[in-house]
Amino acid sequence: MDLQDQLKNLFPDYIPEESSETQEEDSVIWLQDNPIICKYEKRKGKPITILEGYTGATEDFKLLAKELKTTLSVGGSFKDDKIIIQGDYRDKIMDILKDKGFNVKRVGG
Template sequence: MTAKLNDLSDLRSLFPGDGSEETPAPRKETAADRAKSMAKLHVQLEKKGRKGKGVTVIKGFFHMRKDLQEYARELKARCGAGGTVKDDTIEIQGDHRSTAVEYFRAKGFRVTGG
C-alpha cells in the first residue's frame, strides 16, 4: 500500500531532480509578432455590388502577404464557408463578423468592427 501524500513537498520527492531547474528564457518578439500587434484589422459586412449577398470583409493585412492565405484557409474552415483573398483583404461568404473578430483577436491582432 502506498503512503498518502500530505503536501506538495511530498509530491515533489516522487520525481527526479531537485526542482531547481532553470525556467526557459522568455521568447523574443519576432517581426511577425510586432506586425500583428501593430496591425489594426477592420471587419465589416459588404452587400453592395454582390446582388444582395453578404460578404464578410477583413482589411488591414499590410506586410503580411505570406500569412494571408493561411489565415484565410483557417477562417474559412472555422466559418464553414467559402472565401477568397484579394489584394490585402480576406473575403468570407456570408455574415461571419463575430467569428472573424474572435479568431483574429485570439491570434493577437487588434480588431475593429464586427
Template sequence: MVDDITGLPDDLDLDIEEDLARTETVLSVRMESRRYGKPMTIVEGFEDTNIDLQELASGLKQRLGAGGTVEGETIEIQGDHQRRIPELLRDEGFSVDA
C-alpha cells in the first residue's frame, strides 16, 4: 500500500507526524543550579505531543553519559551540557535557539 500523504510505501514505517513535529519545534537549552549547587541542563520548548520525550531523553543521557529525567514538557539532564546538547538536538532534527 501507498501512504496518501507522502506517496511512499507503508512498509517503510515512517513516522511522518513526529518528523514534522521535530522540524517545527524550536527548543531552548539553559542551565540552572540545583541542590548543593549542582548544575542541571534544561531543554524546553516541546509543545507537540507527537514527540516521544522519554525516548529522546534516554538517547541524550546515553550519549552524554549523564543522568536525567523528563518533567512535564521539559528534559532535565544532570550536569552542564549547554554546549553539547544543542548539537545533539540538531542531529535529531530539532531547531535550537542560540
C-alpha cells in the first residue's frame, strides 16, 4: 500500500486537484530593461565569468544562477548580487540569456 492509497483511506471525500508542477522558469523570472553585464576575470590564475546588473528580486537571480550552473555543468556561486561561474563561458551564457529574453552586454576581452 503506497502513500496515495493510505491518503484515500483516510480522506475518502477528498478529490485532488490537478497541479501544474511543470511550470516554466521563464515565466517566473522577471525580465528587465537594462542589460545584464557579463564579464571575464582571472582570480588566482583561474578564469571566471561574472554576471551583474540584475535589478529584479534576489530569489529570481538565484534561480537563474542555479539554472546556468546546471545547464553548463559547472560550479559557481551567488554573492553580493553577482553570479560567479567557474570558467570562461561568456558566449554560452550570453546565448542562454538571450534565448530567455534578457538583454546582455559583454564587458572585457
